Amino acid sequence: MLEGDYVIMGDFNTITAYHEKEGGRSKSASSIEGFNNFLNMDGTVDLGFEGCRFTWSNRQYGGNLVREWLNRCLATPNWCEAYPRSAVVHLNDQGSNHRPILLITEEEQKTIKRRFRFQEKWCKEEEVGRIVRERWKEAVQGSLMFQLFSKLKRCRHHLVEWQRSKGGNSLQQINYLKQRIDEEKGKGNQADKHQIIVLEEELAETYLKEERFWWEKTRVQWLNYGDQNTQFFFIQKRISEIDIIEFSS
Missing domain, CATH: 1.20.5 (Single alpha-helices involved in coiled-coils or other helix-helix interfaces)
Incomplete structure (x- = not known):
């Protein structure tokens, strides 16, 4: 048992109830009971989440789909009182079978109006x-x-x-496509596999636009456009299949 006020988050590789899993064989009762006993003994509380409930899937479609809520964030009551505005967000699972979880402890800062720049x-x-x-x-x-x-x-x-x-802002378009993909995957066995593939291809192309935007802004001369040294590098799609924007007109 840990001491003091703390927060712990990650993949616990088990669930607290049967409804936290969808598809596949049911979890054993001993596994669920053991995890709940750990939570009760340690005195922590689950901080909940925003977004899709399931944080892991086998990335299959139709009747072969299996999803579980494995990644979560736990904290002591005193920690929750110290950070009353904290929130946990289940992020997009592009390129992985796990959804990363983001713990936010402070309010978002107001953005400063940017100067106009032609892209x-x-x-x-x-x-x-x-x-x-x-x-x-x-x-x-x-x-x-x-x-x-x-x-x-x-x-x-x-x-x-x-x-x-x-939607000229690539980052806004990326977030929109991620939301569309999450919504489609959220349908479970009713998800349209073809629609997901089309959206993921469009997302990969939009990542290229976003990469070009930052390539234009950077002053690092050795950074070449197309290096894929960004988060879209992990998308499971061959970038060579995408029509990369030409530099010269």
Whole structure:
């Protein structure tokens, strides 16, 4: 038995009740009883979770699917009082049969409004080209310098609106696709295998866009676009099958 106030989290490789497993053979009663006895003896409480209930699966589909809630976060009552706003989030399981769990102990900080920067990846978007052409054709009265300033300002304004409405932010699109995949997998035996594959392929392509975004921002000259030195490296898909965006036009 541990002493003091603490939190412990990870893969406990067992469950506390039969409803925490779906598919496959049932867990033995002795295994469930033993884990519950450990929790009662240690005096810890489960912090619960946000997201999908199951943290492990055999990554099968249909009647062969097996899912369990194995990863969890436990804490002493005094620790819970010290961190009353704490929360546990079950993250996406892309590229693994386990969902990572994230423990949040503090409130999120407010984000600072960022300056507008044109992103090179937008050059491949037909909508961006249309926006620039239309704004550039608009008549502006004044000196040549004032006309240039006004047209650039209008382009910037409309591109920001386009980015918000069309999901131009790759990170937002990544989170959206992860949510779609989780929702589909959450259907259990009724999950559409083909739909999951399509969404995972789209997610891999979006990760490439996000990688390009950070490649543009970095000042490290030796970092080459396509190195895949990001989290999407662990997605179980051959990156060579994806049409990588060309640098030169």
